[in-house]
Structure formats: structure tokens, C-alpha cells
Amino acid sequence: MLPPFGLARPRSVSAALAELDEDSVPYWGGTELLLAMRMGLIRPRQLVDLKGIAELTEVRIEDGELVLGAGLSHDEVARDPLVAEHAPLLAYAEALVGNARVRAQGTIGGNLCFAEPRSDVATVLSALSAEVRLVAADGTDGADGTDGADGTRERRLDMAAFLLGPYWTDRQPDELLVDVRIPLPVTAGVYLKYQTVERPTVGVAAVARGAAGCRLVVGAVGELPAGFDFEDVASVDAEAIAGELEPTPDLTGSILYKRHVTAVFIRRALAELAEKVSAP
Amino acid sequence: MTDSKMKAHPVFPEHSGKSFAGKAVLRRDLKEKVTGAAVYTVDVVPPGCLHAVVVRSDRAHARIIDVDRSEALAVPGVVAVITSDDLTGLFPRFGHIVPDHCILAIDKVRYYGEPVVLVIGDDLYSASDGADLVRIEYDELPAVMTIDEALAPDATLVHEEQYASTGDESFSAMAAAPDDSDTALPATDNITHSHELAWGDVQAAFAASDVIVETLIHFPMLYGYAMEPYNSVAHFTDDGLHVTSSAQHPYMVRTDLARVFDLPLAKVRVDVPYLGGGYGTKSYTKLEPLAAIGAWITKRPVKLVVDVEGAIYTTRADAAQTRMRTGFTSDGVILAREYEVILESGAYADNSPLVLAKAVNRAFGPYRVPNIAGRGKSVYTNTAPASSYRGFGAPQGALAGELNLDQAAEQLGLDPYELRRRNLVHPGEEILPGKRGIDADLHADLGMLEESLKRDASDQPMHGIGVGLAASDAGAFPVSTAIVRIQTDGSAVVMSGATEMGQGSKSVLVQLVAEELGIPMEVVQVVQSDTGAGSYERTTGASRTTTLVGLAVQRACGDARRKIAEMASEIFECTPDLIDHLPGGISGPDGLSATFGEVIQRWFGAEAGEVTGVGTVRREGVTQKMPPFWEVGVVGVEVAVDPETGFVTVEQLVTVADVGFAMNPKAVEGQDLGAATQGLGYSLYEELVYDGPQIVNPNVVEYRVPRMGDLPKKIDTMIAQRGDGVGPYGAKGAGEGALNPMGPAVASAIARATGKWPDRLPLTPERVWRLMNGLPEADDLG
Incomplete structure (x- = not known):
């Protein structure tokens, strides 16, 4: 059962930052946080409800980047016209996350911070070379970072730096993930996943790069999304990539099976990408 | 006037x-x-109600050395911390066939998840805080987790004694010890119950057979997922004991409760608001004695609600391994069937003896079988107790019987419809000697099924069709x-x-x-x-x-x-x-x-x-004649298998509900589609998996039940109404039929798509992939 907890409802990012510590944690949709609390895995003293902070749900283009507020729900990202125009691959993947309740309730920022290894969002954002912006109140104990505005510190991390392991990120307890930034323009891409239960067995994102190359990210199958860059798509050896990965065996598949379907889905994703690139 | x-x-x-x-x-x-x-049971909260939380065993098999309740009792709001030691004066067990089921573990725990202590608090918070602080000291015992371990010559015993049967005559044949025997007989093995069925001369018939086909198949351990987990609220008043509960059979529960508290039946009131699904899993007694002992000790109303994990560790369905051997003439006429069903029944008997008897009765199918030797065993293991599940032994039994026919059809060069037609009984023919003749026209039903399946069949590679028939001696x-x-x-x-x-x-x-x-x-x-x-x-x-x-x-x-x-x-x-x-x-x-x-x-x-x-x-x-009616199952599927991943898509689902008279045709269709879908669940997705002492997927995220997206592309639920039942206007029962032969229909469809015969369900993508590639069920990781 859900243990008792305090609730703070800040109306601004700076007010939220003042509340954050080891025992007082950010809360938005609760799709993963409340589950973990119900299971007794964590028992924070206070939840900092971010839903009253308007700027966390903004979508805008800024300095050649698509900026997505961390509090946007998966549904909101999937349906946003700017996302559809500039990063259709993300819109596509977001529309397939979890189930209708999770998409309505869960947020892009919450998804990344929870670092569920089978996240569709993390895989696609890795392929899009996205970064997250973390902000903390100035003068508190936190990681080193560049100075932010208005007495805050901030730093930007790409997915590889941000995601450290299953359910483990580099976000410090006093930091808030404020937004996700996708460099523009985004080239043609595909996301294919193999999913037989609640979460994918393997998710493969491939984004065109240069004349014949691509960035390939394989997620869900191992502990972290694994990224590969190729100058020439034709040279990709799906079996070899799958062989390099360390699949996490579970009820959806053994190591052997997961390696096999990873190779299958890499091949299928690259075939689909080739079709997309060659399409007029 | x-x-x-x-x-x-x-x-x-x-x-x-x-x-x-x-x-x-x-x-x-x-x-x-x-x-x-x-209003469901969970909505019923009497004034002054206390709340209970169960402390469960974290061992598969262990002697209880000590229970330290001092810290739990110190939690503000905790009213009582109850163990089986507190039940002096009560009959501390329940069970409608053999009362072997401890309300709270006595002396030892027999499975991971067994209730050991009941903590009662003013509210759920205090009760669950208290439950976290109960310290139980155990002395580990060797555990038997599988059929093979339980039946090994020197296997450790799950129950050291055989229990006397309850007074219910319809069950007395299923208990090891006679009713009202005061001295318990020592147990010598882990067999809960055995059942046999025999007629004719099987040996001679096999000797005369042109073709003999043998099948060994495993039926998975299941949870009959109902949206409402078990919950009960109990209250003692001057009128006696009043329990409101999520129970299918309130009168059966009443009998168990009356025995526990030595009360006249009239002084035990059990009422049931709406149930949020049952599927047999809410048959017989579950949490009612726990809530009732809480009320008995505290003298206040006590409410107990468990989550899905608690429900899975209360009751699941019997797993089975079944060997079926059939002798045919070269024309495909059955001469004999010989088979053994072994049920893996968990730590307590509950309804498994009856499930076993039904599995044996329902394994050979609605066919003319002149010589038969069927036997079965229900086996105690140190796992969650198994009991009734929709279909009641039929899914376990029919899986072997029907799959065996499909394998035979291949060997005999007959199509699966034709082989069945050559053996299928006609209306009025007996399949169990002395019992009611079949009150259904299965030949006509099979014709309807075949017509629908063939109308939309695809001839693409990696597609396959499978059909299944079953007959259940239903009505109880x-x-x-x-x-x-x-x-x-x-x-x-x-x-x-x-x-x-x-x-x-x-x-x-x-x-x-x-x-x-x-x-x-x-x-x-x-x-x-x-x-x-x-x-x-x-x-x-x-x-x-x-x-x-x-x-x-x-x-x-x-x-x-x-x-x-x-x-x-x-x-x-x-x-x-x-x-x-x-x-x-x-x-x-x-x-x-x-x-x-x-x-x-x-x-x-x-x-x-x-x-x-x-x-x-x-x-x-x-x-007068048993069974009151036969519930037949008539199903067919077409599947498509992804050759690279083993993923199975159900292209067609066809069912015939042979119900005599459909009192409400919409309800019959709903029941049939529900049963068929649940059948697809155990055929393709559902399986409780033990790793060591505990279940690794005791939740509905990892225990994969069918979803809307899994629904077959074509669904044809037909109703056959021929007025041939004993019920009003010729009605017979519905609701289980389509579930029963779904497993073999899916398995044989996949076999026809892939060219390989599976030996277990569910046919998850990895299993199908391994089947196609000749790989073992699991890899030896050395």
C-alpha cells in the first residue's frame, strides 16, 4: 500500500528546487514513482508535485533545438504539432509507450529520470542525440556545472552521460530535469520494437546520418541503450551487433533468444530506414 | 375490491x-x-471495522521455531497479532474435501506465501507497519517444488498425515482416510489423491492396433486472473458469525466456517455482493477463516483484502503433465486409449482431488473408446495451493487427448475433422458407461466449425489451423x-x-x-x-x-x-x-x-x-442421471507464426456454443468468447513461473493475460440451439466449453504452421522459436 508522505506544490522551478533533496523527490504522473512506493522500494518524506509549473510543459524551438518541457505527458509529446513537424520519430514512439493510462499520466522527464532500462523514449532520444538540462539551486551540494540563470546551476548531459544503469541516472537529489533538447534538423528515422508484454523486449531506433550512414540505437534488451554510428548502412552486421550486447534474460526471453530477435529487429529497422530514405 | x-x-x-x-x-x-x-465486497466496511494484513512465509518448507510479535504489538494502532497458537478451541483448518488447509500455518510452513501471522490494526497503515515488524524464526526443511521431486522415492513429505474426509458424501471417496476416524493415518507419499477409469481390454486392443500414437504434454501453472482479488469482512454478533466475501459458493464456505467455530449452520451467515470475476478461483473457502479468526479474537469486525500477489499465493490452477497413448485401426478408428494425468497441486488439497477426477474423465474426449485405462494422481508440492479453475480438469485433460488425435491424424493421413468424425459419438451415446448419454449433436457442431474455418482459411506458409473438441460432465x-x-x-x-x-x-x-x-x-x-x-x-x-x-x-x-x-x-x-x-x-x-x-x-x-x-x-x-448435462467445447483457430521470432498471431477464432437453448444469446456469446479468450491466454501467454521457492511473476504485468490487442482478427461465435438440455426450454450450461479444448487447437495449429509438435504450453514466442529451430526448452548456461 502507498505509505504516507508530505506533498509540496511549488508554482515555479526555483520554488521546486528549494524543496528537492534525498528525501523530497520530484513527482508528476507517478506512474513509476508511486508504484515503487507501493512496493516499498522507496519511502520519501515528501513528494514535490511539479504539475503547477507552467514552463515545464512548454514546447519550443530555441537555438536550433527542439525543447520539450520535462512535464509533457507521452500523449502530449505524441500529439504536439512542433514535435510532429520536427521530430516525427519521437512522436511515433511516444504514441506507442506503455498503455493509454501511462501515456496520459506519465511524462517524458519522469520516464528518463526513472531510467527503466526498457524505455522506448530513452532509445529514441539517444538516436536523436538529445540532451537533458538539469537545474539545481545555487550554493547547494550538487555536481559541477555551468551557471544557470537566477541563482541556479545547470548542466546538460547527453543520454549516454545521463543514463548510468538500470533505474540509475546522474541526476543529483537537488537537481530537476527541466527539459529535453533535440538538435535540429532531425533526419529520416525509424523506431521498431518487439514487444510481447507490458514493455519491449528490444527497441531499435535508426536515424539516417550523412549520405549512406546511420545512427543505430538498440534499447530495452540490455541495461542501457547501446548506440552505434555507421558510415554505410550496408556494412552493418546485425548479428555482430547483437553479439556485442548483453541482454538481460527475463520471462520475455533468454539471452540466446534476445540476441536473436535483436538481430532480427536491427535488420528490419535498417530495411525500413532504407525504404524511407529512398522514398521520394 | x-x-x-x-x-x-x-x-x-x-x-x-x-x-x-x-x-x-x-x-x-x-x-x-x-x-x-x-457494490462489491471491498465496499462493505461495517462501523468500527479493523483491518488485517497477512504475514506470509518467505520459505518453501520450514519448521516454525518462534514468532516474535513484541515489536509489531508495540506499533500504535495494532490491536492483535495472531498465530495458529491463538486458535485453541477452534478447528484450525478448512477444506471441503479433506480439511488439510491450515488457516494460519501450524508448526511448519508448506509454501512461500503461506499465511503465518495475521496482524490486525485500527487501519491498514498500522496493520501493515505491524506486519513488517513480525519476526519469524524458521528451521529450513527440504522442499519438493516439482512433480518429479514430490514423487521421488525418498521425497520429503509435504503432509505427514492423511486427513479424514469431511462429512460430504459426494467427496468422501476422495479422502485418503475415512470420515470421523479420530487417529490420523501417517502419510507415506505426497500423493493427494488418485483416480482411475477403466473398461475393456486395453492390452489386447493395443496389440490389435495398426497405429499407436503417444503424446506427452505439459499444462502450465496458471492463475485464473479475476479483476477483483480475494477479500472478506467478518463480524461476530449475538446472532452468530456474519461474513461478507468474494465467494462463488457461500453455502460451502458456511460449512467450513461452521466447522472452524463449531457453530450451527444457521448461525453462520455468508453473503456475497457482486463478484469481480471468479472463473472457479473463488470456489470454496479462501480468506474467510482468516477474517473470521480476526473478528473472533478482537471481537470487532475485521476486513481482509489481498492484492493480486496475495491472491496468487492463495489459489492458482493445477499444472499437469499428461501422457496419452491411443491405438487406431488403419482407418483411424480408436481401439484403445491409455493415459496418466499428474497434477501438480501445491501445498494443500483444496479442490484438486475433484479437479483430478474431472481431468481423468475429460481427457479422452467425446469419442467412442471401446477400451480405456486412464489414471491420475494429484501431487502435493511446496508451492502455492491449486484448486478449481474454469474448465475444471478439462483443459489439463483435453490438451493431451486432443493433441494426440491431431498427431495421429498426421500419421494416418486424415484431416483433423475426418479423424474426429470417425470416432465422435452421436446424440444419446454414452462416453462414460452408465452416465447420461451425450446430449449434444457434435457431428453437426463440427460441421459448423469446419465450414466457418475453411471459408476464411489462408493458404499462406506459416499458417495453420487447429480444432479441438471436449466434453465435460458438468452441472456438478x-x-x-x-x-x-x-x-x-x-x-x-x-x-x-x-x-x-x-x-x-x-x-x-x-x-x-x-x-x-x-x-x-x-x-x-x-x-x-x-x-x-x-x-x-x-x-x-x-x-x-x-x-x-x-x-x-x-x-x-x-x-x-x-x-x-x-x-x-x-x-x-x-x-x-x-x-x-x-x-x-x-x-x-x-x-x-x-x-x-x-x-x-x-x-x-x-x-x-x-x-x-x-x-x-x-x-x-x-x-437423476449424472451428469445433469454435458458441456461440450467446440473450437477452432487459424494461426500465423512469424518464422523469425516465433510470435503467433491468431487469425481466426471460431466457436460453437452448443447450449440447447440460449436464455440470453448475447450472454452466451459473451461467455463463449470470454472462455475462448481465456483459453488463448493459457495457450499462448499465461504461466506462473517458479524460480527457487517463489513465483517470479506474481503480478499481472509479468503474468501475461490476454489483452484487447490480442483478439483474433476474425471471431465467429456461433450458437447451436437444439433444445437437448434438461434445463428450462432445453437449456444446458455455457461458460467453460470454449476454454477446454483451446490449448490443443492452438498447439496443433502451430504444429501445422511450423511442422513441429510442441510438448508444452503456453506457446510463447521463444518456445515457438526454439521448437522451430530444434532447440531445448532452456539453455545450459553451465
Whole structure:
């Protein structure tokens, strides 16, 4: 059962930052946080409800980047016209996350911070070379970072730096993930996943790069999304990539099976990408 | 009221044929369930109610050395911390076949998840905080986790003694020790129960066979997922014990509770609001004794609600391994079948002995089998206890029997329809000697199935079709009662002990009463499942409600009409033969007529009174011969297999519900599609998996149940109505049929798509991929 907890409802990012510590944690949709609390895995003293902070749900283009507020729900990202125009691959993947309740309730920022290894969002954002912006109140104990505005510190991390392991990120307890930034323009891409239960067995994102190359990210199958860059798509050896990965065996598949379907889905994703690139 | 008012007017329009029965009426409970207004057990919270949390064993098999409750008792709000030591003076176990099931573990725990301590608090927070602080010291014992381990020569015993049977004669043959034997017999093995079926000369028949086909197949350990997990609330008053619970069979639960507290049956009241699904998993006693001992100790109402994990560790379905061997002539005529079903039944017997008997009865199918030797064992292991599950032994048994036929069809060069046709019984033929002949036309049903499947069949590679037939001796032991009370305004209350568990019995009972009395459905009210204020019903299971409760209700209506007629003959001062029935009333001599209400008011002499009709059903007349009816299952699927991943898509699902008469065709379709879908669940997705002492997927995220997205592309649910059942208007039961042979239909369809015969369910993508590639079930990771 859900243990008792305090609730703070800040109306601004700076007010939220003042509340954050080891025992007082950010809360938005609760799709993963409340589950973990119900299971007794964590028992924070206070939840900092971010839903009253308007700027966390903004979508805008800024300095050649698509900026997505961390509090946007998966549904909101999937349906946003700017996302559809500039990063259709993300819109596509977001529309397939979890189930209708999770998409309505869960947020892009919450998804990344929870670092569920089978996240569709993390895989696609890795392929899009996205970064997250973390902000903390100035003068508190936190990681080193560049100075932010208005007495805050901030730093930007790409997915590889941000995601450290299953359910483990580099976000410090006093930091808030404020937004996700996708460099523009985004080239043609595909996301294919193999999913037989609640979460994918393997998710493969491939984004065109240069004349014949691509960035390939394989997620869900191992502990972290694994990224590969190729100058020439034709040279990709799906079996070899799958062989390099360390699949996490579970009820959806053994190591052997997961390696096999990873190779299958890499091949299928690259075939689909080739079709997309060659399409007029 | 004057006689002049009683003129010849039909109260309601004269009906030709049936007005209400057989119509696809909207369910009675639909609106309140959709809007959330419906009351379930979880909504029942008496004033001053305490809340209970179960502390469960974290060992598979261990002796309990000590329980330290001091820290738990120190938690503010904790009222009691109860162990089996506190049950002195009570009968501390339950079980309707053998009362082997400890309410709280006594001396030792027999499975991970077994209730050891019950913590009661003012609220759930204090109770669960207290539960976290109970310290239990164990001395580990060797555990038997599988059939092979349990049956090994020197296997450790899950139960050291054999238990005396309960007083219920219909179960007494299933207990190891005779009833009322005071001294328990020592157990020598882990066999809960054995069952055999034999006729003819099997050895000679096999010797004469041209083709012999043998199949070994594993049926998975399942959880019959109902949206509502188990929950109960108990309360002692001067009137006795009152328990409100999520129970399919309140009267069976009452018997167990009366034994625990040594109370007269009349002083135990068990009532059941709506059930959020049951599928057999809410048959028999579950949490009721726990809530009741909490109330007994604290002298206050106690509520106990478990989550899905708690429900899985309360009851799951029997896993099975079955070997089936069949001898055929070269023409595909069955000469003999020999088989053994072994059920993995978990730590307590619960209903597994009966599930076993049914699995053995239901394994060989609705075929002419001149020589048979079937046997079965239900085996205790240190796993969660197994009990009833929709289909009741039939899914486990039919899996082997039908798959074996499909393998034989391949060897004999016959198509699966033709092989079945050559052996299928005709209406009236017995498949179990001395029992009721088959009351269904399976040849006609199979024809309907074949026509539909072939109409849309694809000839693409990696596609395959599979069909399955099954016959279940259904209806259970026919004991049923019903009361119909006609009111002064002509409305009627029908009282039945049958539970509305989502299957739609409430509407069916209304339709029946409206039909029999000729009154509108709107004026019929139903009172169900309350042992203190209703009518006796043995069980809500075995697809029996429409048939057996239906008969009781029909008879209760007849009884009420007979009484009304007697009263009318007094009023009209005429002989009873001059009274005739009208819809909602009677006609008398000289063109007189009266509504039910007018008769009642006039007879009592005030605007008061009522007429009570009583109907009973027992082993007599049409229900003398067992089983009361056969529930047949007729299903077919077409699957497509992804050659690279092994992922299976169900292209076609075809079912024939052979129900005699569909009281509510929409409900029958819903039941059949629900059963078929649940059948696809165990065929393709569902399996509880043990790793060491505990289940690794005791939740519905990892225990994969069917979803909307899994629904087959084509669904054809046909209903065959031939009026061949013993129930009202020729009705027979529905609700399990399509689940029973779904496993073999899917397995053989996949076999035809891939060219390889599977040896276990569910056929998850990885299993199918391994099957296609000749890989073992698991890799040796050394």
C-alpha cells in the first residue's frame, strides 16, 4: 500500500528546487514513482508535485533545438504539432509507450529520470542525440556545472552521460530535469520494437546520418541503450551487433533468444530506414 | 375490491411463444457496474471495522521455531497479532474435501506465501507497519517444488498425515482416510489423491492396433486472473458469525466456517455482493477463516483484502503433465486409449482431488473408446495451493487427448475433422458407461466449425489451423433451491443462492421468472447469495446456474402459480380445475379473471400478504442421471507464426456454443468468447513461473493475460440451439466449453504452421522459436 508522505506544490522551478533533496523527490504522473512506493522500494518524506509549473510543459524551438518541457505527458509529446513537424520519430514512439493510462499520466522527464532500462523514449532520444538540462539551486551540494540563470546551476548531459544503469541516472537529489533538447534538423528515422508484454523486449531506433550512414540505437534488451554510428548502412552486421550486447534474460526471453530477435529487429529497422530514405 | 372489477382482461398482452426467455436482453447489472455504483465486497466496511494484513512465509518448507510479535504489538494502532497458537478451541483448518488447509500455518510452513501471522490494526497503515515488524524464526526443511521431486522415492513429505474426509458424501471417496476416524493415518507419499477409469481390454486392443500414437504434454501453472482479488469482512454478533466475501459458493464456505467455530449452520451467515470475476478461483473457502479468526479474537469486525500477489499465493490452477497413448485401426478408428494425468497441486488439497477426477474423465474426449485405462494422481508440492479453475480438469485433460488425435491424424493421413468424425459419438451415446448419454449433436457442431474455418482459411506458409473438441460432465451434484415471492402488486422477488460473478445469472433469473409468470422483467427483483436471507444453492460452478437454478426457479414459479390457483378457487368458490393460467394472473369460471395481486389481496383480505413458491432440484426425475448435462467445447483457430521470432498471431477464432437453448444469446456469446479468450491466454501467454521457492511473476504485468490487442482478427461465435438440455426450454450450461479444448487447437495449429509438435504450453514466442529451430526448452548456461 502507498505509505504516507508530505506533498509540496511549488508554482515555479526555483520554488521546486528549494524543496528537492534525498528525501523530497520530484513527482508528476507517478506512474513509476508511486508504484515503487507501493512496493516499498522507496519511502520519501515528501513528494514535490511539479504539475503547477507552467514552463515545464512548454514546447519550443530555441537555438536550433527542439525543447520539450520535462512535464509533457507521452500523449502530449505524441500529439504536439512542433514535435510532429520536427521530430516525427519521437512522436511515433511516444504514441506507442506503455498503455493509454501511462501515456496520459506519465511524462517524458519522469520516464528518463526513472531510467527503466526498457524505455522506448530513452532509445529514441539517444538516436536523436538529445540532451537533458538539469537545474539545481545555487550554493547547494550538487555536481559541477555551468551557471544557470537566477541563482541556479545547470548542466546538460547527453543520454549516454545521463543514463548510468538500470533505474540509475546522474541526476543529483537537488537537481530537476527541466527539459529535453533535440538538435535540429532531425533526419529520416525509424523506431521498431518487439514487444510481447507490458514493455519491449528490444527497441531499435535508426536515424539516417550523412549520405549512406546511420545512427543505430538498440534499447530495452540490455541495461542501457547501446548506440552505434555507421558510415554505410550496408556494412552493418546485425548479428555482430547483437553479439556485442548483453541482454538481460527475463520471462520475455533468454539471452540466446534476445540476441536473436535483436538481430532480427536491427535488420528490419535498417530495411525500413532504407525504404524511407529512398522514398521520394 | 368487488367482483365486478375482476373481468376478463389479460393483464399483459397474450404472448405467442416466449416473451423474455431467449431474448438478448440488456444485463441487469450493466449500468451500475459501468458507472461504478455496484457494490462489491471491498465496499462493505461495517462501523468500527479493523483491518488485517497477512504475514506470509518467505520459505518453501520450514519448521516454525518462534514468532516474535513484541515489536509489531508495540506499533500504535495494532490491536492483535495472531498465530495458529491463538486458535485453541477452534478447528484450525478448512477444506471441503479433506480439511488439510491450515488457516494460519501450524508448526511448519508448506509454501512461500503461506499465511503465518495475521496482524490486525485500527487501519491498514498500522496493520501493515505491524506486519513488517513480525519476526519469524524458521528451521529450513527440504522442499519438493516439482512433480518429479514430490514423487521421488525418498521425497520429503509435504503432509505427514492423511486427513479424514469431511462429512460430504459426494467427496468422501476422495479422502485418503475415512470420515470421523479420530487417529490420523501417517502419510507415506505426497500423493493427494488418485483416480482411475477403466473398461475393456486395453492390452489386447493395443496389440490389435495398426497405429499407436503417444503424446506427452505439459499444462502450465496458471492463475485464473479475476479483476477483483480475494477479500472478506467478518463480524461476530449475538446472532452468530456474519461474513461478507468474494465467494462463488457461500453455502460451502458456511460449512467450513461452521466447522472452524463449531457453530450451527444457521448461525453462520455468508453473503456475497457482486463478484469481480471468479472463473472457479473463488470456489470454496479462501480468506474467510482468516477474517473470521480476526473478528473472533478482537471481537470487532475485521476486513481482509489481498492484492493480486496475495491472491496468487492463495489459489492458482493445477499444472499437469499428461501422457496419452491411443491405438487406431488403419482407418483411424480408436481401439484403445491409455493415459496418466499428474497434477501438480501445491501445498494443500483444496479442490484438486475433484479437479483430478474431472481431468481423468475429460481427457479422452467425446469419442467412442471401446477400451480405456486412464489414471491420475494429484501431487502435493511446496508451492502455492491449486484448486478449481474454469474448465475444471478439462483443459489439463483435453490438451493431451486432443493433441494426440491431431498427431495421429498426421500419421494416418486424415484431416483433423475426418479423424474426429470417425470416432465422435452421436446424440444419446454414452462416453462414460452408465452416465447420461451425450446430449449434444457434435457431428453437426463440427460441421459448423469446419465450414466457418475453411471459408476464411489462408493458404499462406506459416499458417495453420487447429480444432479441438471436449466434453465435460458438468452441472456438478444437482442440488438447488429457489424461492419466488409474488407481491400484492403482482411484482415478484426471486431468491437464489447462486452468485452473480459477472456471467449474467441475475438477468437470466429475471428472464425466467418473467417468462414463467408472464410479468414484465421490470417488476422482477433478484436476491442472490446470502445464506441468511435467501435460498440454498450448492455451488455456482460447473456452468450450472441457468440449467439447475433455472429448473428450481421454474419449479418455484410453478409452485407459486399452483398456490395462486388454489387461492383463486377459494375466492371464486369453484373447483381448482376451472382456474386457468394467464400471463400475470389467472382466469376463473364465467369469464372472470384476476391478476396475481388481486388474488393475493382478496385472499388475505387486505392490501397485504404474498405468495411464496418454492422450487427444488435434486437427483431425481430429469436430473437423476449424472451428469445433469454435458458441456461440450467446440473450437477452432487459424494461426500465423512469424518464422523469425516465433510470435503467433491468431487469425481466426471460431466457436460453437452448443447450449440447447440460449436464455440470453448475447450472454452466451459473451461467455463463449470470454472462455475462448481465456483459453488463448493459457495457450499462448499465461504461466506462473517458479524460480527457487517463489513465483517470479506474481503480478499481472509479468503474468501475461490476454489483452484487447490480442483478439483474433476474425471471431465467429456461433450458437447451436437444439433444445437437448434438461434445463428450462432445453437449456444446458455455457461458460467453460470454449476454454477446454483451446490449448490443443492452438498447439496443433502451430504444429501445422511450423511442422513441429510442441510438448508444452503456453506457446510463447521463444518456445515457438526454439521448437522451430530444434532447440531445448532452456539453455545450459553451465
